[in-house]
Amino acid sequence: MxxxxxxxxxxxxxxxxxxxxxxxxxxxxxxxxxxxxxxxxxxxxxxxxxxxxxxxxxxxxxxxxxxxxxxxxxxxxxxxxxxxxxxxxxxxxxxxxxxxxxxxxxxxxxxxxxxxxxxxxxxxxxxxxxxxxxxxxxxxxxxxxxNGQKPMTPRHQIEILTAKMFDFSRLEYISVQTEKERANRVIRGAFNLEDISRGYLAFLTNNVNNENNKIIDEKMDEILVNRVLDARNRESQLKFDDVIDLVDKFSIEPYCKRWFETNNNLIGFCVGIKESYDDLKNVDPIDFSNSLRLFEEGFHAINPSKVNLGKYRRQLSCEFIKSYARLLEKDGHDLAEYFMEFTS
CATH class of the missing domain: 3.90.1530 (Conserved hypothetical protein from pyrococcus furiosus pfu- 392566-001, ParB domain)
Known part of the structure; x- marks a missing residue:
């Protein structure tokens, strides 16, 4: 037989x-x-x-x-x-x-x-x-x-993975709290786990726009799954741990930490860094702080009454980090012009 x-x-x-x-x-x-x-x-x-x-x-x-x-x-x-x-x-x-x-x-x-x-x-x-x-x-x-339970959405699964898989206690300059932990005791300046999770989702999908209230949840979940699968890069050695470590390193500078606390900036960083990690990993936190001031100078030229400012911040922070070495050579005026052309 x-x-x-x-x-x-x-x-x-x-x-x-x-x-x-x-x-x-x-x-x-x-x-x-x-x-x-x-x-x-x-x-x-x-x-x-x-x-x-x-x-x-x-x-x-x-x-x-x-x-x-x-x-x-x-x-x-x-x-x-x-x-x-x-x-x-x-x-x-x-x-x-x-x-x-x-x-x-x-x-x-x-x-x-x-x-x-x-x-x-x-x-x-x-x-x-x-x-x-x-x-x-x-x-x-x-x-x-x-049966017997509602299947977890991709977003929920990633949020759970973020909480369970990453050891945030090892970080020196930032701390991360869940909503439950914040209800008991708020650590001033701590990142919300939900914001880190959004950054992780952006990193996995290689996309800064993973939330859209105009699309029904079921369809959005399907889109997110496809983005995660399509964004897989077998050759890349960069891990989200590396990204968080870099955020922690830069956060020794208060200006950098405040910049990352704006979740749209963090999301853009988590996607853009996939293209420029080698350029940024050895940058001094003070120098990076100065470059973020340059970014903000260029960004503030955008008329907030004419655009979705959160969407533009995600996109432009991503582009700034992705093209960090090249854009660092520009002054505030040139960067504002670049951002205008990039978003037109």
């Missing part, structure tokens, strides 16, 4: 009276044996528009490991599968009668990737396996896994 899925474990789920396991197969065998199963379970969603999975398809071509899929079986005979070898034999003997409980979209994307591009067919695909006594048990597990 051809081994389609290699089984690692065998455990018993007391709630749904089912054996569960983890295993692996290959992309090639997944397409041969698992892809034909995608329409066997009536409770599944229909295939979504392929555009939602175009990034995964590109990643597959580049050599990613696809997230695990879940394969399920109905075993009315209640076979004893406590031994992983028995589990493995059962799965491979009954593979044609399985259901794709989770991962239908991914298998469809894998199929598209194989049809369009050459990808390595023997790459590993991990599989979660459930053997239940009836379909109701599977449906119950689907409901408990996929």
């Amino acid at each position: 051809q081994e389609i899925i290699k089984v690692f474990t065998s455990d018993y789920d007391e709630v749904i009276d089912s054996y569960v396991s983890m295993g692996k197969t290959t992309y090639n065998l997944a397409l041969e044996k698992l892809y034909p199963l995608i329409n066997r379970f009536e409770a599944q969603r229909k295939l979504q528009d392929k555009k939602f999975y175009k990034r995964l398809q590109a990643d597959l071509v580049e050599g990613c490991i696809m997230p695990p899929i879940t394969v399920a079986f109905i075993d009315k005979e209640r076979t004893d599968l406590s031994d992983k070898k028995d589990f493995e034999r059962y799965v491979n003997s009954n593979i044609d009668y399985g259901y794709i409980l989770d991962g239908m979209q991914r298998l469809n994307t894998l199929k598209s990737a194989f049809e369009i591009d050459k990808i390595e067919s023997n790459r590993v695909l991990y599989v979660n396996i459930i053997v239940a006594t009836n379909q109701d048990k599977l449906l119950y597990r689907m409901i408990t896994l996929n």
Whole structure:
């Protein structure tokens, strides 16, 4: 018998009276044996528009490991599968009668990737396996896994990552507080975590304009996801930690710190620095403070009654930092003229 899925474990789920396991197969065998199963379970969603999975398809071509899929079986005979070898034999003997409980979209994307591009067919695909006594048990597990809470928006996910992944306590000249912490005790001059999160989102999307009240939230979330995926640069070694460290370094100068406390400036900096980090990393904080005064001189030539000043501040601070070495040579008048031409 051809081994389609290699089984690692065998455990018993007391709630749904089912054996569960983890295993692996290959992309090639997944397409041969698992892809034909995608329409066997009536409770599944229909295939979504392929555009939602175009990034995964590109990643597959580049050599990613696809997230695990879940394969399920109905075993009315209640076979004893406590031994992983028995589990493995059962799965491979009954593979044609399985259901794709989770991962239908991914298998469809894998199929598209194989049809369009050459990808390595023997790459590993991990599989979660459930053997239940009836379909109701599977449906119950689907409901408990996929419902009961509102999915986090990309913005919320990034805010949580900002709070959990970065160690702000190591910073010397700035501090960061959450809304909850501010409710208990306000640290004067502390940055709001939400503002840092906006900077991180700008860094990830390579875009200073990630908020738009004219676009419904669901559509904006989709736009943000696409921006994050499209902005990925595998060659760049710059991390957001590096950006925050540089903000901290410059904030020894009070003028610099006040400038960063304006969130639109911070957002522009977090995007522009991706192009000019090497130019700025060794700049003295006093010199940087003087350059920000030059920026403000040029910026204040803009008529605030004629434009969205916050949007212009994000865009122009980004452009100033991005082209730092070149624009530093200008005086306030020349910079104002440059900003006028840049925004026209």
